[in-house]
Amino acid sequence: MAEKTISRRGALRLMAAASAAGAMGAFPGNLFSAPTNGKKPNVLFILTDDHRYDHMGCAGHPFIKTPNLDRLASQGVYFNNSFVTSSLCSPSRASFLTGQYAHTHGVQNNLTPWDNGNVTFLERFKQEGYDTAFLGKWHMPGELPKLRGVDEFVTFTVRGGQGQYWDCPLIVNGEDAKPNKRYITEELTDRAIDFIDRESDNPFCLYLSHKAAHHDWKPPTDLKDLYSDEDLPLAEEADTWVTMTNGAVFCGTTGTLQYHYRNYCRVVASVDRQVGRLLKFLEDKGLADNTIVVYAGDNGYFWGEHRKIDKRWAYEESIRIPFMIRAPGVVPDPGRKADQMALNIDLAPTLFDLAGIEPHAGMEGQSLAPILRNGRTPGREAWLYEYFKDYPYNVPAIQAIRTQNNIYIEYDSSRKPEYYDLKADPKEKQNIYDQLEAADISRYQQMIAAFAKEGRL
Numbered sequence: 152m153a154e155k156t157i158s159r160r161g162a163l164r165l166m167a168a169a170s171a172a173g174a175m176g177a178f179p180g181n182l183f184s185a186p187t188n189g190k191k192p193n194v195l196f197i198l199t200d201d202h203r204y205d206h207m208g209c210a211g212h213p214f215i216k217t218p219n220l221d222r223l224a225s226q227g228v229y230f231n232n233s234f235v236t237s238s239l240c241s242p243s244r245a246s247f248l249t250g251q252y253a254h255t256h257g258v259q260n261n262l263t264p265w266d267n268g269n270v271t272f273l274e275r276f277k278q279e280g281y282d283t284a285f286l287g288k289w290h291m292p293g294e295l296p297k298l299r300g301v302d303e304f305v306t307f308t309v310r311g312g313q314g315q316y317w318d319c320p321l322i323v324n325g326e327d328a329k330p331n332k333r334y335i336t337e338e339l340t341d342r343a344i345d346f347i348d349r350e351s352d353n354p355f356c357l358y359l360s361h362k363a364a365h366h367d368w369k370p371p372t373d374l375k376d377l378y379s380d381e382d383l384p385l386a387e388e389a390d391t392w393v394t395m396t397n398g399a400v401f402c403g404t405t406g407t408l409q410y411h412y413r414n415y416c417r418v419v420a421s422v423d424r425q426v427g428r429l430l431k432f433l434e435d436k437g438l439a440d441n442t443i444v445v446y447a448g449d450n451g452y453f454w455g456e457h458r459k460i461d462k463r464w465a466y467e468e469s470i471r472i473p474f475m476i477r478a479p480g481v482v483p484d485p486g487r488k489a490d491q492m493a494l495n496i497d498l499a500p501t502l503f504d505l506a507g508i509e510p511h512a513g514m515e516g517q518s519l520a521p522i523l524r525n526g527r528t529p530g531r532e533a534w535l536y537e538y539f540k541d542y543p544y545n546v547p548a549i550q551a552i553r554t555q556n557n558i559y560i561e562y563d564s565s566r567k568p569e570y571y572d573l574k575a576d577p578k579e580k581q582n583i584y585d586q587l588e589a590a591d592i593s594r595y596q597q598m599i600a601a602f603a604k605e606g607r608l
Contacts, residue, residue, distance in 0.1 A: 192478075193442040194276065194356040194502055195347075195429065198247060199422055200240065200288060200365040201462065202448030204233065204471035206419055214381045215416050219427035220473070223446055225486045227477030228523050230493040234553065237537055238450035238462045238469040241291045243495055244360070247447070248272065250499035250514035252606055253537055260541035264293030270511050272499040274300030276356035279508050284346045287339045287360030288314055295322065305342055307335075314362040316369035316418075334371050336363050340425040344432050356502075359429075363418045366403040370417035377417045383409055386578075389455020398545035402461040412454055440479045443505055445498065448472040457579070463544060465536045465551040465560050466579050478505055482523050491522050491530025492555065515606030535602035536560075550599050559595040568592075 206212050209221040209229060235243045241261045242253035248271040249256045257266045273283045277300030284303040289295065290312040298304055305323050307314040319335040321328045332338040343359045370377070385408065394404040394411065404411055426446065433439040451469045453459040462469040474493050477485075496516030503510045504520035521528040536551040540563075548563040558579075560569040570584040601608045 190441060191280070191354040192506055193347075193354045193438060194281075194445075194506065195343075195433075195442055196247075196358050196445045196498065196502075197426060197429070197447075198244070198287075198358070198360045199363055199446075199448050199473075200361060201450060201452045202364050202419060202422070202473055203451040203454075203468060204231075204448070204473050206416070207423075207473055210473065213384050214378060215419055217419065217423040219423045219430060220446060220475070223426065223430065223444060223477055224475045224488075226479075227444070227475055227485055228482055228487050228489050228526075230474040230476070230489045230491070230519070232490050232555075233447070233472050233474035233493040234470045234534070234536075235450045235472055235495045236535060237539075238465070239538065239541060240365075240449055242539075243449040244289075245269070245291060246495045247449070247498050248358075250496050250510075250516040252496060252515055252535065252602070253539065254603060255513070255515060255606060258291055259539035261290075262292055262541065263539075265291040265296055267296040267298075270513070271298065271300070272502055273298065273356060273358060275503065275508055275511055276300070276506070277302070279506070280353055281356045282346075282349070282351050282353045283356045283358075284343075285358045285360070286342050286346070287358075288312070288362050289360070295325075297325075303346060305339075313365060316362065316367075319362070334421075336361055336421055336425050337371070340428055343429060347432065347438070348436070361422060361425075363422045364415055366411070368411055368414035368418050370414055371421050374417045374421055377420060378413055381413075383412055385409075385412065385454060386456040388458050393455045393458055394460050397459065398543075399460040401543055401545075404460050408455055408460070415452075415454075442479075443502065444477040445475070445502075447474045447495065447498070449495075461544075463538055463541070463546045463549075465538065465549050465553075465558065467573075467577070470536060470553070476501070476519065476523060478520075478523055481505060481520070484526065487526050489522055489526060489530075491519075491528070492534065492553070493519055493522075493530070494534055533598060533608065535599060537603075550603070552595050552598050552602075559592075561596075561599070 206215055207217040207220050209224045236246055237243055237253045242258045245256045245258035249269050253259045256269050277283045283301050285301050286305045289306040305321060307319050307321055309315055309320055314335055316335055318333055319330055321330055330338040391407045394408050433442050450462045451471050452462055453468050456468045457466055497519050500510055500514050500516045500518040501520055504518040533552055533554045536553055538549040540548045547566055551558055551560040556574045558571050568584050569582045570587055571579045
């Protein structure tokens with residue numbers, strides 16, 4: 152198993168490297184310096200819901216057309232090995248905002264409330280003279296917070312915070328409001344454009360959080376027949392009624408898999424169209440060359456793989472996300488695909504690094520800016536996946552260690568642990584846990600404990 156596990160020497164090397172990183176503030180390269188042109192960059196972060204890593208044109212999907220996301224990838228760095236540390240809406244969103252694992256920021260599932268003592272990257276950008284806004288899906292339990300350092304807070308609480316695709320009532324800076332556009336993705340994009348177009352001499356930091364592509368997958372009217380004639384690339388173990396098995400009814404997926412999947416693809420296409428509007432607006436306003444644009448999903452989604460629907464489990468379809476960064480003047484070779492592992496907790500430290508802002512204490516992610524600047528920069532070698540029980544879903548609590556080529560998974564139930572060699576078995580069909588030596592298992596368990604305690608090895 153020497154090629155499939157982390158050796159004792161490798162584990163010690165990882166721990167030593169992590170300790171050194173901690174001494175430097177836990178951010179490789181320690182590159183926190185102001186932009187060379189002396190002008191603070193704008194920041195636009197676009198977050199979508201349940202957008203799986205392989206459902207874009209640039210990711211090789213057989214028929215989904217995403218020309219604007221493809222263009223964004225071609226103008227920056229496309230991290231094609233990107234993940235969330237918890238594949239569930241609320242904890243993942245809190246991790247993007249804070250740069251922390253769920254066990255640290257406290258939003259462990261869709262039931263545990265946000266602690267407004269958490270420091271968001273928006274708060275730090277505001278302290279540095281930025282105009283800031285949070286627009287769109289908040290979807291964390293508890294009362295809507297009064298987010299520190301946010302000039303404009305537009306969200307919704309209808310349907311348990313999920314919002315709705317059509318005629319979604321809004322809450323604008325604490326007040327109920329009606330949308331100006333019927334379709335929520337277009338409404339939020341309009342508001343993002345209005346915020347960017349405000350009269351101000353300050354740079355902006357904008358967090359745009361879409362409902363799409365969460366269920367119940369209702370595309371705009373003009374896309375309702377898109378992809379109707381396409382053959383669907385569903386997994387061999389998927390079948391029409393997998394949406395009704397293994398508790399999937401709680402996921403809002405009554406009906407056939409094929410019906411929902413086509414609508415999902417249509418909703419992804421509608422998101423791409425709105426991304427295109429934003430990119431064009433930045434170009435028309437002469438802002439594109441000084442605006443960092445990041446696009447990501449909050450988790451993946453199963454479409455019948457492992458005979459599952461929804462997310463939560465620690466398999467690739469659930470934990471991997473699209474993640475691309477366009478940072479003009481930073482990336483010497485735009486269009487690069489980066490194989491280094493990137494995480495949702497890396498967003499905040501990366502934005503601080505690119506904007507020359509000193510990070511606040513407590514973040515557990517790493518800046519990806521060194522990788523943007525030099526594609527040969529090594530990335531992390533391991534990280535922790537965690538899922539906390541989220542009722543009424545029939546998924547046990549999970550802890551896992553993901554490396555470049557393997558994943559080790561443990562459950563808080565009688566379910567057998569799992570181990571996959573992702574190079575030989577990328578679809579995770581063959582659990583080879585029984586082939587692990589006792590020392591290998593012990594090392595992975597020690598790594599889980601180290602991450603859970605310190606946020607790093």
